[in-house]
Amino acid sequence: MLIDWFTVIAQVLNFLILVWLLKRFLYKPILNAIDAREKKVADELADADAKEAEAQKEKEEFRRKNEEFDQQHTALLSRAKDEAKAERQRLLEEVRKEASDLRSKQQEALRNDKQNLNQAISRRAQQEVFAIARKALQDLAGTSLEERTVDAFAQRLLELEGAEKEQVTSALGVSSSPVLVRTAFELPQAQRDLVKKTIKEMLGIEIQARFEIVPDLVSGIELTANGQKVAWSIADYLSSLEKSVDELLKEQPKSETKTEPELKSDGPESKTEPEAKTRPESTDESATEQGSETKQESDQEQGSETKQESENKIVNPELKPK
């Protein structure tokens, strides 16, 4: 018999013991180790995944930050550009304004110069006319300009008529204070008497007269009493002269600018211009001689022989009375 039953039982027991022992010492530890390792690997993979995700996130964030930075950069740059442009505009504006201010100032100065020149011319003309008149009166009539002035004034007083005369007489009569007689020059006693005599003739009353010297009157005489004024002076003539000179000066730039269009259009439209031109020509000889610029005018005036002669002559008589 090949089967030994005791051995069979023993082998069954041996086998079962071996199963238990191997389970205890082989399968379990090995499986546990494998599981642990797999878990570890899975953990590490998960960790790697997490890290990768984190890295991705960080990368994304970096990218976003970069973009933000770029945007800020460009925004700042554009703003700076805009500001620079605005600043440039502002500076340009300032400079333009300054230039225009300067130009207007210059124009103002030019106008002032012109005015000053006008005044100077008028003053000169006044003086010259005054001197010429005085000289002519002295030379021709043999009387002094002052005498003739007073005569003229007296004549004027006497020539007063109607309401005007009444006003003056009433004013002179009412006033208790002395009548104020202002002249541009020192009146000799004879003249003063003449004035007084004229007033007396006119009013029939003796009046007290106070004499004052006012150079501004320009070789004239003025009688003031209680608001009423009777005057004669060369200033009237001078003012008319001044006006004409002014007109001439105003005409100058106009004619300059308008010559070209006139030349181009020889039509009937330019009829008013010749009239305007003729007026200054007729009023003053020296004005016709004047050039385009005001400075040249004075030069020309000085340059003309007759003027120089008269000047030389005038200066001396002026100095004599003084």
Next chain:
Amino acid sequence: MRLSPDELVFWQYGFIKLNATIVYTWGLMLVMVVGSKIVTSKLSTDLKRSRWQNILEIIVMGILKQIEDVGLNRPQKYLGFLGTLFLFIAISNLSIIFPGYEPPTGSLSTTAALALCVFVAVPIFGIEEQGLGSYLKSYTEPTIIMLPFNIISEVSRTLALAIRLFGNIMSGSMIVGILLTITPFIFPIIMTALGLLIGMVQAYIFSILATVYITAATRTGKSRSETGE
């Protein structure tokens, strides 16, 4: 000339006796348990591990894979029984390389014991998996007429398991023994090599058949319930 190591008795006291089969089995058990104990005492859970651990892991995982391939759902549960069956038979057969060794599997008592274990284990696993009634009912499949045939097949396949393994290993030993007397050089070595191969194959066949039987016992009920019959 011995047919089986059972015949070599070292010590006997009536029914109880200590023959070569039991002694060699104890030796194998000692080697297996101590070896696995040494290797598994310093297991590393790291990615880097020792060669012995690698070998054991490969073996265990291979067995698991085989059990799974056959069709058992939870291979860990059957690993203890089936894995030990395979390892014991395999090591017992491969140890013929050592001179003076006689494989315990060359004894019909051992193979019968192992077949008996399988014979008992199959219904245990089957009942555990699908219940007693369901398991017993599987013997009447497809009809009640098949009941005796099913029982006969159950017994006969167990007998076949025992005889197959015994026959192969015993014949291998016998061939080597006979050849040693005829051609003492070279030829017995070739036959020993062939014996190693046969031993390995028989270990595989034995354990895989056990797996198939268990699978059949546990899956019939399940497949039945799955299909709704």
